[in-house]
Amino acid sequence: MADKPSIPKGTRDFNPLEMARRNFIFDTIRKIFKTYGYLPIETPAMENLSSLMGKYGEEGDKLLFKILNSGDFKAKLDAETLHETPAGRLGVLIAEKGLRYDLTVPFARFVVQHRNDIAFPFKRYQIQPVWRADRPQRGRYREFYQCDVDVIGSHSLLNEFELMQIMDEVFTALGLKVVIKLNNRKVLAGIVEVIGEPDRMIDITVAIDKLDKIGMEKVLAELDQKGLSKQSVEKLKPVLEMEGTTSTKLTFLSGYLNQSEIGMEGLMEVDKLFGFLKDHPVDAAVEFDLTLARGLNYYTGTIFEVKSDEVQIGSICGGGRYDNLTGIFGLEGVSGVGVSFGADRIYDVLLQLERFPQEREMDTQLLFVNFGENEANYILSILRRLRSGGIASELYPDPVKMKKQMAYANNRKIPFVALVGEQEMQDGVITLKEMETGNQERLTPAELVERLSNNIS
RNA sequence: GUGGAUGUAGCUCAGCUGGUUAGAGUACUGGAUUGUGGUUCCAGAUGUCGCCGGUUCGAACCCGGUCAUCCACCCCA
Numbered sequence: 001m002a003d004k005p006s007i008p009k010g011t012r013d014f015n016p017l018e019m020a021r022r023n024f025i026f027d028t029i030r031k032i033f034k035t036y037g038y039l040p041i042e043t044p045a046m047e048n049l050s051s052l053m054g055k056y057g058e059e060g061d062k063l064l065f066k067i068l069n070s071g072d073f074k075a076k077l078d079a080e081t082l083h084e085t086p087a088g089r090l091g092v093l094i095a096e097k098g099l100r101y102d103l104t105v106p107f108a109r110f111v112v113q114h115r116n117d118i119a120f121p122f123k124r125y126q127i128q129p130v131w132r133a134d135r136p137q138r139g140r141y142r143e144f145y146q147c148d149v150d151v152i153g154s155h156s157l158l159n160e161f162e163l164m165q166i167m168d169e170v171f172t173a174l175g176l177k178v179v180i181k182l183n184n185r186k187v188l189a190g191i192v193e194v195i196g197e198p199d200r201m202i203d204i205t206v207a208i209d210k211l212d213k214i215g216m217e218k219v220l221a222e223l224d225q226k227g228l229s230k231q232s233v234e235k236l237k238p239v240l241e242m243e244g245t246t247s248t249k250l251t252f253l254s255g256y257l258n259q260s261e262i263g264m265e266g267l268m269e270v271d272k273l274f275g276f277l278k279d280h281p282v283d284a285a286v287e288f289d290l291t292l293a294r295g296l297n298y299y300t301g302t303i304f305e306v307k308s309d310e311v312q313i314g315s316i317c318g319g320g321r322y323d324n325l326t327g328i329f330g331l332e333g334v335s336g337v338g339v340s341f342g343a344d345r346i347y348d349v350l351l352q353l354e355r356f357p358q359e360r361e362m363d364t365q366l367l368f369v370n371f372g373e374n375e376a377n378y379i380l381s382i383l384r385r386l387r388s389g390g391i392a393s394e395l396y397p398d399p400v401k402m403k404k405q406m407a408y409a410n411n412r413k414i415p416f417v418a419l420v421g422e423q424e425m426q427d428g429v430i431t432l433k434e435m436e437t438g439n440q441e442r443l444t445p446a447e448l449v450e451r452l453s454n455n456i457s
Numbered sequence: 458g459u460g461g462a463u464g465u466a467g468c469u470c471a472g473c474u475g476g477u478u479a480g481a482g483u484a485c486u487g488g489a490u491u492g493u494g495g496u497u498c499c500a501g502a503u504g505u506c507g508c509c510g511g512u513u514c515g516a517a518c519c520c521g522g523u524c525a526u527c528c529a530c531c532c533c534a
Contacts, residue, residue: 135531145534
C-alpha cells in the first residue's frame with residue numbers, strides 16, 4: 001500500500017458524530033454568552049507577527065506558528081545574516097505573519113483598530129480555533145478551539161462576577177462538576193513586596209504552586225537555590241504554611257499584607273467577589289487559590305481557572321483581568337477582563353464521563369428506497385413536500401438491492417423507510433416502515449407529512 | 458525543550474526465551490432470503506509485522522539507527 005495520508009501532529013479530523021457532539025458544546029456556550037448580552041466577532045486565523053510576538057512571554061514566542069513569507073523570502077537577507085542569525089531568530093526575518101495563539105490578543109488589536117466604532121464597555125464573544133506549536137499530549141493539541149468572552153472598557157468588579165456566573169452556568173448546562181479557582185495578581189504582588197523581593201514574583205509563585213507536589217522542605221531549598229535571602233524565605237513561610245477555608249486565608253492575609261497597598265487592594269477585590277457570591281450563590285465550588293499564577297503575563301488583577309472535579313485534565317477554562325492589554329497597541333487606560341473556555345478539553349471530559357446527550361434531531365428521518373428510474377422520479381416530488389415541511393428526508397441514489405438500502409438506513413440509524421414501488425404508485429400511497437418496530441403502514445403523501453411532523457416534536 | 462513506553466488487517470489486539478504458509482474478534486463483500494434491515498448460519502477478501510540496516514541456516518520476535526504515536530515533566534485551554 002502507498003504511504004497513508006496523514007495530518008500534522010497535534011491536529012485532528014472530526015467525523016459526523018464528533019461534530020454533533022462538538023456543536024452541542026459550542027451551541028450551549030454560545031447561547032449563554034448571548035443571554036448575558038455579549039456580541040460575536042471573528043478575527044483572521046493569521047495576524048501580523050509583530051502583533052503576536054512578546055505578548056505571551058518568552059515561552060509563548062517559541063510556541064507561535066510562523067508563516068513563511070511568500071515569494072522570495074530570503075531576497076532581503078544577505079549571506080552573512082543568513083549564516084550568522086541563530087535558527088530561533090531567523091523566523092522573524094523570513095516570516096511576518098503568524099497563526100493566532102489565543103483570542104485575547106487579537107481582540108485587543110481589534111478594539112484598538114476599531115475603537116471609533118465600538119461602544120464601551122464592549123462585551124464580545126469569539127469562538128474560533130487557535131494554534132500552538134506545543135508538544136501534543138493528552139488534552140493538549142496544536143489546533144484547538146477557544147470560546148472567549150471579554151468585557152473591555154470597564155473596571156467594575158461586576159464584570160468579574162458576571163464571568164463567574166457565566167462559567168457556572170455553562171458547566172451546569174453541560175452537566176459537569178467543576179471547581180472555579182480564583183486568585184489575584186495584586187495579592188501575589190503584595191506578598192513579594194512584603195517579603196522584600198518585588199522582582200521575584202515568578203519564582204515565588206512557582207514555588208507556592210509546587211508546595212503540594214514536593215513538600216515544604218524542597219520548596220524552601222529551591223527558593224534558597226534561586227538566590228532568595230534567608231530573611232525573605234522566613235517571611236514567606238507563613239504564607240506557605242497557610243491553611244484552612246477561604247475566609248481564614250483572607251483574614252490571615254489581611255494582617256500579613258497590611259503594609260502593602262497593592263496587596264490590600266487585591267485582597268479587597270477578592271473579598272468583594274466572595275461577597276457577591278454570598279448574596280448570589282452559584283452551583284460550582286469557588287476556591288481562593290494562591291497557587292494560581294497563570295503564565296500569560298498580561299494579567300493584572302483577578303485570575304480565574306476552572307478544573308473538572310471528575311476528570312484529571314488541565315484547566316478547562318481560564319482567564320482574568322488585564323489592565324493594559326490595548327496599551328501595547330497604542331490605546332492606554334482601557335481595562336478588560338475575560339475568560340476562555342477550552343472546548344476540546346471539555347469534549348474530552350464529557351466523552352470520558354459519557355455525558356453527551358443522545359441527540360439526533362437534524363439527522364435524516366426518512367429514507368426512500370430506490371426501485372428504479374420511474375419510481376425515483378415520482379418520489380422526487382414527495383421529497384419536496386416533506387422537505388418544505390421541515391422533515392429531513394432522502395432518496396437512496398442507486399436502484400440497488402433492497403437489502404443493501406435497508407442496511408444503509410440501519411447504519412445511518414434512519415428511523416423510517418418509505419417504499420414506493422409500482423403498486424404504491426398506482427394506489428397513490430406510500431408504504432412507511434418504522435425501523436425500530438418493523439411496523440408498516442400505507443399512507444397518502446399528506447398523511448405521511450403529518451405523521452412525521454408529529455414524530456419530530 | 459527533558460525523560461519514559463509503544464508501533465502486527467480499516468479498528469481493538471493475540472503471536473510461546475528466534476522455526477518455515479502471521480492469527481482472533483470486529484468491520485467489510487457475497488450467499489442462505491430476486492419488495493424488507495438489525496439476530497443466526499455459510500463462504501470470501503484483507504498485511505513490505507512502522508522504516509533502514511545488523512546478528513543468524515532462519516527475524517514480527519534479538520541488536521543499532523530512524524520516523525511516528527502515546528505518557529510524564531514544563532506550560533497551558
